[in-house]
Amino acid sequence: MFISSAFAQTAPAAAAGGDMQSTLMSMLPLLLMFAVLYFVMIRPQMKKQKEHRAMIDALAKGDEVVTAGGMLGKVSKIGDAYIGVELTAGVEVQLQRSAVIQVLPKGTLK
Numbered sequence: 001m002f003i004s005s006a007f008a009q010t011a012p013a014a015a016a017g018g019d020m021q022s023t024l025m026s027m028l029p030l031l032l033m034f035a036v037l038y039f040v041m042i043r044p045q046m047k048k049q050k051e052h053r054a055m056i057d058a059l060a061k062g063d064e065v066v067t068a069g070g071m072l073g074k075v076s077k078i079g080d081a082y083i084g085v086e087l088t089a090g091v092e093v094q095l096q097r098s099a100v101i102q103v104l105p106k107g108t109l110k
Contacts, residue, residue, distance in 0.1 A: 052101075055100070055102075055103060056097045056098060056100060058103075059075060059078060059083065059097065059100065059103070060075065060078070061075055061076065061077070061078055062074060062075060063075045063103050063104075064103070064104040064105075064106065064107075064108050064109045065085065065100045065102065065103055065104065066100070066101055066102040066104060067085065067095055067099045067100060067101065068099045068100075068101050069099070071085070071087060071093070072087070072104070072108075072109055073085035073086050073087040073088075073093070073109070074086050074109060076092055077092075081096060081097060082094050082095065082096060082097065083095055083096075083097055083100070
């Protein structure tokens with residue numbers, strides 16, 4: 001009576017290539033977000049890890065280092081996975097190589 005009947009309208013027939021283009025356009029924001037994430041977060045982190053690995057591989061006896069725990073000392077022994085760090089005269093600790101976060105310039109520790 002007061003409500004008119006609604007008729008379903010059919011969409012015009014789309015071209016075969018139009019469906020592929022709409023799929024690509026819907027994927028574009030996702031691809032752009034991944035590209036931004038890669039260049040802002042993933043790539044710099046990989047570069048930092050590579051530099052840290054090179055520093056750890058280059059450790060030598062006598063290097064002055066800072067550990068992840070904040071201790072400063074001089075490398076006294078070097079092994080494959082562990083190093084000996086002399087904190088002060090007569091006090092030596094064993095640490096994993098990866099616990100070294102920075103190699104200090106020679107003569108920093110006195």
